[in-house]
Amino acid sequence: MLHSGSKQKIECALYVVATPIGNLRDITLHALDVLSSADVIAAEDTRNTAHLLKHFGIHAEELLALHQHNERKSVEKITNLLQEGRSVAFVTDAGTPAVSDPGALLVAGVAAAGYRVIPVAGPSAAVTALSASGLSMPHFLFYGFLPNRSAARCAVLSDLAVHPYTLVFYEAPHRILECVGDLRAVLGEEREIVIARELTKLFESIHRCRLGDAQAWLESDANNQRGEFVLLVSGAQEKAAGLSREHEQLLTILLDELPLKQAVKLATRISGGNKNELYTRALELKVTPDT
Numbered sequence: 001m002l003h004s005g006s007k008q009k010i011e012c013a014l015y016v017v018a019t020p021i022g023n024l025r026d027i028t029l030h031a032l033d034v035l036s037s038a039d040v041i042a043a044e045d046t047r048n049t050a051h052l053l054k055h056f057g058i059h060a061e062e063l064l065a066l067h068q069h070n071e072r073k074s075v076e077k078i079t080n081l082l083q084e085g086r087s088v089a090f091v092t093d094a095g096t097p098a099v100s101d102p103g104a105l106l107v108a109g110v111a112a113a114g115y116r117v118i119p120v121a122g123p124s125a126a127v128t129a130l131s132a133s134g135l136s137m138p139h140f141l142f143y144g145f146l147p148n149r150s151a152a153r154c155a156v157l158s159d160l161a162v163h164p165y166t167l168v169f170y171e172a173p174h175r176i177l178e179c180v181g182d183l184r185a186v187l188g189e190e191r192e193i194v195i196a197r198e199l200t201k202l203f204e205s206i207h208r209c210r211l212g213d214a215q216a217w218l219e220s221d222a223n224n225q226r227g228e229f230v231l232l233v234s235g236a237q238e239k240a241a242g243l244s245r246e247h248e249q250l251l252t253i254l255l256d257e258l259p260l261k262q263a264v265k266l267a268t269r270i271s272g273g274n275k276n277e278l279y280t281r282a283l284e285l286k287v288t289p290d291t
């Protein structure tokens with residue numbers, strides 16, 4: 001597919017450009033405009049980006065490498081280009097730069113030097129996975145890559161275990177089994193996990209199950225362990241704050257015998273507790289009676 005837009009004069013700025021995570025048709029028109037028009041394209045992997053540009057019929061005037069090993073040093077190079085009045089687009093291999101990818105140091109340096117940073121929004125594996133996960137918590141915690149070693153990974157997971165937010169991880173295929181094993185060991189069998197694999201690609205799969213069943217699913221077919229992964233795990237169940245054991249017991253007994261509203265009303269009268277708190281907890285107990 002060729003991009004019809006020719007090179008236009010664009011504002012001198014650093015453009016942080018998101019690119020597809022698989023399906024090349026997920027590129028945005030804005031990204032194509034900027035990539036066609038920037039004076040310089042800085043890329044995490046120039047060969048990768050050269051393929052992307054070729055696919056869209058874009059000729060880069062100047063392509064330079066900017067990756068995690070030279071990011072710090074590159075800040076000066078990029079600010080010099082901006083000082084000369086040249087526009088710079090920055091892309092990583094896939095998805096949104098600076099999200100578990102290089103970019104944050106560059107952006108901070110360029111902003112500190114007083115130049116404008118313009119985000120060109122587009123795909124990110126984390127948000128793509130969340131959108132199709134079906135996990136309904138109103139909040140999520142994006143962690144990205146967990147530590148490679150099991151002990152360090154478990155220590156991080158113990159800290160995350162208390163949060164009532166959907167947890168979002170990136171993981172490499174060669175660690176997927178080990179990682180899911182640790183998720184189960186630390187977070188327990190009952191939480192939901194969504195294993196989002198090869199998103200927007202030919203062999204995309206989104207598997208939803210209990211954490212306790214995830215290893216068996218991964219082992220049931222070698223293909224289930226191949227490709228790129230986002231793992232999403234449901235958060236800790238939130239208990240209504242401040243509800244004492246006695247109030248909880250009273251509410252549970254009344255809910256067994258009465259409709260919810262009546263049970264809450266009576267529990268409030270008997271216990272003198274907060275009606276809203278009792279009502280919130282009663283709703284939770286009705287949905288998940290075993291919590």
Ligand code: SAM
Nearest residue numbers: 095096099101124125170171198199228229230
């Ligand atoms: N900045 C990128 C983003 O916003 O999507 C993420 C870069 S990070 C270095 C790469 C990781 O993202 C992969 O190891 C994998 O965990 C996840 N990822 C990238 N593309 C994916 C895809 N198509 N399907 C599932 N996960 C993907």
